[in-house]
Each structure stands twice: as C-alpha cells, then as structure tokens.
Amino acid sequence: QKEVEQDPGPLSVPEGAIVSLNCTYSNSAFQYFMWYRQYSRKGPELLMYTYSSGNKEDGRFTAQVDKSSKYISLFIRDSQPSDSATYLCAMRTTQGGSEKLVFGKGMKLTVNP
Amino acid sequence: GAGVSQTPSNKVTEKGKYVELRCDPISGHTALYWYRQSLGQGPEFLIYFQGTGAADDSGLPNDRFFAVRPEGSVSTLKIQRTERGDSAVYLCASSLLSAANEQFFGPGTRLTVL
Numbered sequence: 001q002k003e004v005e006q007d008p009g010p011l012s013v014p015e016g017a018i019v020s021l022n023c024t025y026s027n028s029a030f031q032y033f034m035w036y037r038q039y040s041r042k043g044p045e046l047l048m049y050t051y052s053s054g055n056k057e058d059g060r061f062t063a064q065v066d067k068s069s070k071y072i073s074l075f076i077r078d079s080q081p082s083d084s085a086t087y088l089c090a091m092r093t094t095q096g097g098s099e100k101l102v103f104g105k106g107m108k109l110t111v112n113p
Numbered sequence: 114g115a116g117v118s119q120t121p122s123n124k125v126t127e128k129g130k131y132v133e134l135r136c137d138p139i140s141g142h143t144a145l146y147w148y149r150q151s152l153g154q155g156p157e158f159l160i161y162f163q164g165t166g167a168a169d170d171s172g173l174p175n176d177r178f179f180a181v182r183p184e185g186s187v188s189t190l191k192i193q194r195t196e197r198g199d200s201a202v203y204l205c206a207s208s209l210l211s212a213a214n215e216q217f218f219g220p221g222t223r224l225t226v227l
Binding site: 004006008032034036041042043044045046049051088090098099100101102103104105106 | 117144146148153154155156157158161163168169171172204206214215216217218219220221
C-alpha cells in the first residue's frame with residue numbers, strides 16, 4: 001500500500017460545477033498537507049497548504065483535512081476551463097528532519113466550457 | 114523574479130550512457146530538492162540539499178544516481194549507465210528555508226533513454 005492514495009481519474013465536469021478531489025494516507029506522522037496544480041509539461045505549483053486538521057479557504061478553493069480518517073479534500077467552486085490541470089495532493093512530516101514531500105498520483109481534471 | 118530553471122528541457126540518450134541534469138534554484142533559496150515523475154504518477158522524492166550538503170538522499174534508487182551542490186546554489190543530478198527505466202521527468206524544487214511549506218518547482222527535464 002502506498003503512503004498516499006489518490007484516484008487518478010480522469011474527471012470531466014461542466015463549467016461552473018463544484019469539484020471535489022480527495023486523497024487518503026496511511027502515515028499518521030504527516031502534519032502538513034498540500035495541494036499542487038500541474039499544467040501539462042510544467043512543474044507543479046502550490047495551491048494551498050494546511051497544517052494538521054481543519055479547513056482553509058482561498059477564493060474558490062477550500063482544503064479540508066480530517067486526520068482521524070486520514071483523509072484530505074480539495075473543493076473547487078464555480079470551476080472554470082482554466083482550472084483544467086492535474087491536481088496533486090502532497091504531504092510531509094515534521095519528524096526526523098525529513099523535508100521530502102510525498103505525493104499522490106494526481107487527478108486529471110477537465111472543465112468543459 | 115526568475116523561478117527555478119532546469120537544463121536541458123529534454124534529453125534523449127542511449128542505454129548505458131552518462132547524463133547530467135542541471136538545476137538553478139531561485140536566488141537565495143537554501144533548500145533544494147530533486148524529484149522524479151514517471152508518466153501518470155506523482156513526483157517521487159530523490160534527494161534534498163540544505164546548503165551544500167545532502168541532508169536526505171533516501172530517495173535515490175541506486176548507486177547509479179548521484180547529485181551535487183558544491184557552492185550551495187546550482188545542483189547537478191548525475192545518472193551513470195542509464196537504463197530505459199530511468200526515463201521520466203526530473204523535477205527540481207527550491208525553498209527559502211528548510212521546513213518551508215512551499216517548494217517552488219522548475220519545469221523539469223524530460224529524460225528519454227532509448
């Protein structure tokens with residue numbers, strides 16, 4: 001079992017839809033949870049990060065972390081064609097001086113006009 | 114300002130050859146990371162530098178892979194005796210400090226081993 005599991009999709013939605021993306025994880029030492037967006041042939045760019053459990057909102061994006069269930073989510077409201085990209089969840093611990101990010105597989109999202 | 118840059122953007126080589134991939138981090142960033150992204154997968158950690166030293170090289174798959182950062186800025190990832198399974202996009206990221214929550218990624222080097 002991989003440390004971080006993410007359904008790779010693909011997911012196709014009409015413009016204006018609410019999109020829900022999810023990841024599960026097995027390592028209870030993860031404390032920081034991130035969502036990255038990656039356009040084709042580009043490097044990932046950070047959308048949001050959350051420390052420990054709770055919600056965080058930034059414009060049309062909301063990140064949720066439920067540590068008791070080892071489950072994280074990203075919601076996109078009023079989705080736009082420009083949101084079409086691959087969305088990667090990533091996590092890291094604060095233990096042992098490790099700075100590495102552990103990524104999910106990525107979910108390919110297409111928002112149709 | 115300038116982001117993380119990586120050269121070359123594409124590299125095609127033959128099985129058994131040696132390759133070097135270069136990363137120029139954002140100026141002033143002390144932490145530098147290498148990841149490898151295979152088709153349809155998320156990035157996988159290879160190595161992390163804090164300054165000139167490799168603080169964590171636990172992700173390097175075997176001793177054919179080696180990375181250096183001699184002056185604490187530019188880094189080179191070196192792969193000896195390349196194999197077809199090494200074909201992937203090699204991503205470099207940097208952050209201002211260690212334990213920073215934002216790692217800024219470059220566009221990657223697409224390596225193809227024939």
